[in-house]
Each structure stands twice: as structure tokens, then as C-alpha cells.
Amino acid sequence: MSLQPLTGIWWKKVDSSEKVWVGIALVWCLILFAMMPLWHLKGGQNPSFNTFRTTPDAFLKKVEAFVEAGPKVAEDKGLPVIAPDPQKEVYMLGRLWQWYPALKLKKGQTYRLHLSSMDLVHGFSLFPLNLNFMVLPGYEYVLTITPTTTGEVFVVCNEFCGIGHHQMVGKITVE
Amino acid sequence: MEAVFRTCAQTGLKIHNQAERLIKVHAVAGVFAILFGGIAAVLVLLTRWPAVHLLDPTSFYRALTFHGINMLIFWIIFFEIAVLYFAGPIVLSCRLAWPRLGWAGFGLMVAGSLLINTAILAGRADVMMTSYAPLQAVSYFYLGWILFAVGALIGVCNFFATLVVARAERTYEGSIPLVTFGAATAAIIAVFTLAHGAIIYIPTWLWSLGIISYIDPGIYRLVWWGLGHASQQINVATMVTIWYLLATLTVGATPVNEKVCRSAFVLYILFINLASAHHLLVDPQLSPAWKIWNTSYGMYLAVLASMIHGMTVPASIEVAQRRKGLTKGLFEWLAKAPWGNPGFAGMALSLVLFGFIGGITGVTFGAEQINIISHNTLRITGHFHATVVAGTTIAFMALTYYVLPLIFRRYVISQKLATLQIYLFAIGMTIFIGGMTTAGSYAIPRRHWDVQFATSQFQPPVEAAAFLFLGIMGVGGLFALAGGALYVVLTVGTVLFGRRVPDTPGAVPLAALPQDKGQHVPISGTLVLVFVFLASFIIYYFLNWKWLADIWLVK
Numbered sequence: 012m013s014l015q016p017l018t019g020i021w022w023k024k025v026d027s028s029e030k031v032w033v034g035i036a037l038v039w040c041l042i043l044f045a046m047m048p049l050w051h052l053k054g055g056q057n058p059s060f061n062t063f064r065t066t067p068d069a070f071l072k073k074v075e076a077f078v079e080a081g082p083k084v085a086e087d088k089g090l091p092v093i094a095p096d097p098q099k100e101v102y103m104l105g106r107l108w109q110w111y112p113a114l115k116l117k118k119g120q121t122y123r124l125h126l127s128s129m130d131l132v133h134g135f136s137l138f139p140l141n142l143n144f145m146v147l148p149g150y151e152y153v154l155t156i157t158p159t160t161t162g163e164v165f166v167v168c169n170e171f172c173g174i175g176h177h178q179m180v181g182k183i184t185v186e
Numbered sequence: 187m188e189a190v191f192r193t194c195a196q197t198g199l200k201i202h203n204q205a206e207r208l209i210k211v212h213a214v215a216g217v218f219a220i221l222f223g224g225i226a227a228v229l230v231l232l233t234r235w236p237a238v239h240l241l242d243p244t245s246f247y248r249a250l251t252f253h254g255i256n257m258l259i260f261w262i263i264f265f266e267i268a269v270l271y272f273a274g275p276i277v278l279s280c281r282l283a284w285p286r287l288g289w290a291g292f293g294l295m296v297a298g299s300l301l302i303n304t305a306i307l308a309g310r311a312d313v314m315m316t317s318y319a320p321l322q323a324v325s326y327f328y329l330g331w332i333l334f335a336v337g338a339l340i341g342v343c344n345f346f347a348t349l350v351v352a353r354a355e356r357t358y359e360g361s362i363p364l365v366t367f368g369a370a371t372a373a374i375i376a377v378f379t380l381a382h383g384a385i386i387y388i389p390t391w392l393w394s395l396g397i398i399s400y401i402d403p404g405i406y407r408l409v410w411w412g413l414g415h416a417s418q419q420i421n422v423a424t425m426v427t428i429w430y431l432l433a434t435l436t437v438g439a440t441p442v443n444e445k446v447c448r449s450a451f452v453l454y455i456l457f458i459n460l461a462s463a464h465h466l467l468v469d470p471q472l473s474p475a476w477k478i479w480n481t482s483y484g485m486y487l488a489v490l491a492s493m494i495h496g497m498t499v500p501a502s503i504e505v506a507q508r509r510k511g512l513t514k515g516l517f518e519w520l521a522k523a524p525w526g527n528p529g530f531a532g533m534a535l536s537l538v539l540f541g542f543i544g545g546i547t548g549v550t551f552g553a554e555q556i557n558i559i560s561h562n563t564l565r566i567t568g569h570f571h572a573t574v575v576a577g578t579t580i581a582f583m584a585l586t587y588y589v590l591p592l593i594f595r596r597y598v599i600s601q602k603l604a605t606l607q608i609y610l611f612a613i614g615m616t617i618f619i620g621g622m623t624t625a626g627s628y629a630i631p632r633r634h635w636d637v638q639f640a641t642s643q644f645q646p647p648v649e650a651a652a653f654l655f656l657g658i659m660g661v662g663g664l665f666a667l668a669g670g671a672l673y674v675v676l677t678v679g680t681v682l683f684g685r686r687v688p689d690t691p692g693a694v695p696l697a698a699l700p701q702d703k704g705q706h707v708p709i710s711g712t713l714v715l716v717f718v719f720l721a722s723f724i725i726y727y728f729l730n731w732k733w734l735a736d737i738w739l740v741k
């Protein structure tokens with residue numbers, strides 16, 4: 012009775028039925044633990060190891076140089092669309108309330124995508140693909156991504172960043 | 187202050203009048219919070235339901251901030267402090283250590299919550315519950331957090347001091363009861379949590395006053411989540427404690443083995459605080475090694491603790507029921523349980539919904555890589571509505587139907603409506619959570635005004651199925667809100683108009699205490715149930731890895 016103090020010797024031997032469950036639960040917990048390092052070795056989807064300290068000004072300069080170098084293949088809703096060489100570094104920044112620039116990538120190619128924020132904390136969510144990362148000011152996060160599908164995906168901000176948060180949608184086209 | 191006691195005719199417990207009054211005021215404050223949070227919930231739900239889309243963006247984000255803080259913090263923590271005032275002085279039949287300080291703590295909590303709510307309603311704190319720097323709120327918003335945390339900390343320390351008093355004044359023999367042990371677990375976790383709250387909000391407050399010029403957003407997130415998720419572990423420990431308490435009051439539950447139950451609580455104390463790292467799994471500032479170690483909770487030992495409680499609570503019910511002669515087959519004990527008693531129904535539904543939905547989704551989304559396909563989508567809000575609303579809140583509601591007759595000494599105005607309330611809320615929440623979580627798997631973001639992206643730079647096409655599930659979420663949410671409103675009506679109605687409970691033994695039906703004759707009682711029904719649980723867990727976990735393997739490659 013769980014409302015009464017315990018007197019006498021109450022630390023009795025554990026019943027075998029309880030032991031079975033505790034043992035099986037422990038094994039399951041060890042499997043849960045093992046899955047994360049295993050996926051780093053064998054799986055294709057892992058959070059990145061690559062992060063650098065930066066400042067909004069320094070990162071903006073890199074993004075501008077990246078857009079300048081192009082090639083700019085189009086303009087979409089006022090944003091330059093850059094189709095970068097897979098050998099080069101790719102940049103995208105988040106700011107109130109925009110992802111800049113738009114990108115055009117090739118299926119099956121691997122890109123190093125650098126992300127940072129000019130102001131607040133933003134969430135980088137590829138919609139409707141459902142691939143989500145955080146973008147923090149002062150941190151340059153480098154994701155090595157390989158698109159495996161073609162078509163348009165959108166970069167939805169999924170971290171609240173002020174009243175215009177829901178307007179913050181960017182675009183990546185894959186062909 | 188002279189301690190004044192009465193003896194409860196129902197339970198035989200000696201009740202210190204100061205402890206009883208503090209339980210009352212904290213519970214009343216909690217009901218106010220759920221009322222405020224519930225009004226905001228109507229507005230948030232009807233905006234997120236695309237077919238209705240009620241509010242404009244500014245009002246929506248304001249209502250969402252208000253809803254989150256009132257529900258997740260004020261309602262739950264006020265109620266938890268009330269549970270501590272019960273599990274300490276009342277269960278141990280001793281005096282409350284510091285009555286005056288208890289009132290000071292309550293005053294600080296009320297002052298803090300009023301400051302925070304004022305800041306939000308005045309439109310000076312549209313920052314969500316997480317208030318991630320560098321997004322800034324008005325300075326008295328942060329001051330409110332500090333006052334609230336200090337007030338709650340006083341309540342927690344009062345509980346510890348009362349344990350010392352009870353020991354020194356020998357109000358009990360032997361070891362403290364399991365309910366007090368569970369409450370002590372929650373209280374220890376609360377100290378860690380509230381300390382984190384103070385550590386993060388003091389510099390943030392100074393920053394909002396212009397005294398400190400910069401808060402690193404990565405470090406803010408790291409320390410903040412020491413408060414943000416650890417506070418949910420106070421809820422888990424309190425909720426499990428309430429499961430044991432209600433199982434005792436309703437069917438006279440007897441733990442099969444006290445050592446197992448208590449060891450599981452100790453695992454919570456030792457390991458559960460590391461769980462906070464969940465929220466940082468796709469952050470740039472931390473390494474994968476750090477993330478894996480911390481989310482594995484020291485090899486998932488806190489998950490193990492929950493899985494143990496998930497077996498020991500139903501087992502303690504099965505043992506009590508079988509001792510009453512309900513021994514036919516595997517499940518006669520369960521089928522003939524008092525399902526018409528809101529205390530029992532609420533406890534059982536809380537256990538099942540927390541375990542099957544909240545627990546399984548939480549552990550799965552907490553895997554470093556699976557977090558990539560769930561982070562900041564509606565899958566996360568679906569998960570924590572299953573833990574905190576379908577789990578903790580239903581447990582609190584069920585306990586209320588015993589707090590009213592035993593502490594407020596009023597009969598609940600309608601026991602039938604109380605039972606209906608629990609089922610309505612639980613079924614509504616289940617539908618709501620199913621719709622919300624599934625919509626999240628279509629990448630629908632949380633904290634987002636408009637999933638149709640009507641006013642954004644680009645308009646991503648949204649799959650029809652996502653709208654369907656958002657509609658299901660809307661319908662379920664309305665049922666749950668009706669259940670929540672009925673809870674407020676029943677509690678307020680009972681406090682104001684309920685018939686008084688006479689001071690005669692047996693006036694409030696409580697389960698007869700079972701005679702523990704030491705004979706072995708099988709728990710075969712419970713074992714079947716826990717293996718069904720494990721199978722569901724394994725299936726859902728590996729399905730998520732399969733879904734993850736289908737997205738772009740990323741590293």
C-alpha cells in the first residue's frame with residue numbers, strides 16, 4: 012500500500028516475472044543506444060560535424076561572393092537563383108523574413124551547404140521533404156547534402172522568429 | 187506559529203491546517219491557469235485548423251505564447267507544489283516545517299505568473315515559451331520567470347524541510363511511503379530544473395535591461411533546455427507518483443516489490459536530467475558525440491525507469507484485484523476494475539496514453555538522427571500533448587476528484603459528469619494527438635500561423651492528406667476542450683456549491699486496504715500488456731528509421 016510507511020524488512024527478493032521484464036527492457040534500451048552510433052557508421056542521414064564560429068557580417072560577405080560568382084540562372088520572386096558547381100561551397104542565409112538566395116541543384120550530386128542567420132534563431136526545414144536543422148546567428152553550420160529526388164522543395168522556417176515568421180519561405184530546385 | 191491539526195475521518199491521516207490551506211490555494215491557482223490556457227487553446231486550435239483559420243498572425247503568436255506558458259508551466263507547477271504539500275506533511279501526518287515561508291513562496295509564484303501574463307497580453311512578449319535569445323521580450327517578463335522559479339523553489343524546500351521534521355518528530359516508523367518517495371524524486375529533479383531557470387533568466391533579464399550586451403544563442407539554448415525539458419521530468423515523476431496514489435485510493439493497490447518501484451525512481455533522479463539534450467540534436471553548436479551521449483540518458487536508463495513503472499503500476503493493481511477474488515482468466519481483474527470511478531479511469535487512461543503515445547514517440551524522436559525528420563514539426567507538439575496533456579494533466583484531473591472531497595471536503599457536484607469529463611478529455615486528446623502527429627510527418631511546422639503559406643514569398647504545395655489530419659486534429663481538439671471546460675466547471679462548482687462531506691468514516695468511498703498475506707499472486711495479465719507495449723514500441727521505432735532512410739543524404 013503506497014500511502015503507508017514501510018516497516019520491517021521490505022527489500023524482499025525480486026519476483027521472477029518482474030526480473031524478466033526489467034531484463035528485457037534493459038536489452039531494448041541498449042539497442043536504442045546502439046542505433047545512434049551505428050547509423051553514423053552505416054546510415055546516410057546524420058547531423059553534421061562541421062560547424063564554425065562566424066559573425067553576421069562575415070557570413071553575409073561570403074554569401075554575397077557566392078551569389079556574385081554564380082552562375083545565376085534565373086530570378087524568382089526577386090531572389091537570384093544560383094546553380095552552383097558541386098565542387099564549390101554553397102551558401103544560404105536566413106534573415107527576417109527570407110532565405111537568400113534560391114538554389115538550383117543536381118540530383119545525385121553532393122554539396123556543402125553553409126547556413127547561418129543574420130539576426131534571430133531560425134529553423135531550416137525542407138518542405139515537404141521533412142529534413143530539419145537549426146540556424147543560429149554566430150554559427151556557420153555546414154551540411155553535406157545529396158539530393159535524391161528531383162523537383163521543387165521549399166525552405167520553411169520552423170522556428171518562431173517574430174510576427175512575419177510564416178512568410179519566411181525559400182526555394183531549392185533539383186533537376 | 188502553533189500547529190493545528192484535524193484527523194481525516196476517511197483516511198485517518200492527521201492534517202495540519204496550514205498544509206491543507208496551501209494545498210487549496212495552489213490547486214485554485216492551477217485551475218485559474220488551466221482556465222486561461224484553455225481559452226487561449228480555443229483560439230490557437232481554431233487558427234491552426236486550416237478550415238477555420240480564425241486569428242490574425244499577431245494575435246495567434248500571442249495566444250500561442252500565452253497558451254504554452256499557462257498550461258505547461260503555471261497549471262502544472264502550481265498543481266505539483268500542491269502535491270508536495272500533500273505528499274509531505276499530510277501523508278506523513280506531521281506539521282508543515284515553514285508555514286509562513288510557504289505563503290511567501292505562493293505569493294512569489296502568483297506575482298511572477300501575473301507579470302508574465304501581463305507582458306504577453308500587453309503584446310510585449312511575443313517570444314513563445316522558449317523565448318530564444320536574441321529574440322527579446324520586455325524586461326519584466328524575465329523578472330516574472332525569476333520570481334516564479336524562486337517561489338516554486340521555496341515550495342520544494344518546504345517539502346524537504348518537512349521530511350526532516352517528520353523524521354525528527356517521529357511521526358512515522360520505518361521508511362517513507364512510496365508516494366512520498368516519488369514526490370521526493372520529483373522535488374529533487376525540480377531543484378536542478380529551477381536552478382537552470384535562474385541561471386538562464388538572470389543574464390537574460392540583465393540583457394533585456396541593457397546591462398549585458400550579448401547573449402550567445404547557442405549557449406542560451408543549451409542552458410534553457412536544462413530548464414525546459416528537465417521541468418517535464420518533474421511532471422513524469424509526479425505523474426507516476428499520482429498513479430501509485432490513485433491506484434491505492436481506488437483499488438487498494440499493493441506494489442509487488444517496493445524495491446523495484448523505488449529503484450526506478452532512483453534511476454530518474456540519476457539519469458533523467460540528461461534528457462534535455464533532445465532539443466539540441468540538430469543544433470550547430472554541439473558535436474554528435476555530445477548529442478549521442480546526452481540523449482542516451484546514460485544508456486537510456488531513464489527510459490528503463492519508465493518501462494519499469496509501466497509494469498509495476500498495473501501489476502500493483504492486478505495483485506490487489508486478484509486478492510479480491512477477481513482471478514478468472516488473464517484479464518478479469520482489469521475488466522472488473524472501477525471504470526466508472528473518475529479517479530481510476532483517469533489514472534488508467536493517463537498511464538496508457540502516456541506510455542503508448544507519449545513515451546514511444548518521445549524516445550523515438552529523441553534518437554539523434556530521427557530528430558532530423560521530426561524537429562520543430564507538429565510531430566513534436568503531438569508528442570508533448572501526449573505526455574503532458576494526455577499523461578500528466580489527466581492524472582491531475584483524476585486526482586482532483588479525490589482532492590475535492592478529502593481536502594476541500596466537498597462532494598463533487600456530479601460524479602457521473604466527472605467520469606464523463608475524464609473520458610471526453612482523453613478521447614478528444616487521443617484524436618487530437620493522432621491528427622497533429624501525423625500532420626507533422628508531412629513536415630507541417632509547429633509555431634506557424636498559416637500552413638497554406640498564403641502570404642509568404644513562395645507557396646509550397648501542401649498535400650491533401652496533411653489538411654485531412656489537421657482537420658482531425660481540429661475535431662479532436664474541440665472534444666478535448668469541451669472536456670477541459672467541464673473540468674473547470676466541475677471543480678469551481680464543487681468548491682462553491684458542493685455538498686459538505688460529513689466527518690464520519692466511510693463518507694468518501696476509498697478502497698479497503700488489502701491484507702498482504704505474503705502469498706504469491708501472479709501478474710500474468712500485466713506481463714501480456716507490457717509485451718504488447720514493447721511490440722508497439724519496436725515497430726514504431728524501426729518504422730521511423732525506415733522513413734528517415736528515404737530522405738536526402740545529409741551529414
Ligand SMILES: [Cu+2]
Pocket residue numbers: 105132133134168169170171172176179
Ligand atoms: Cu525564421
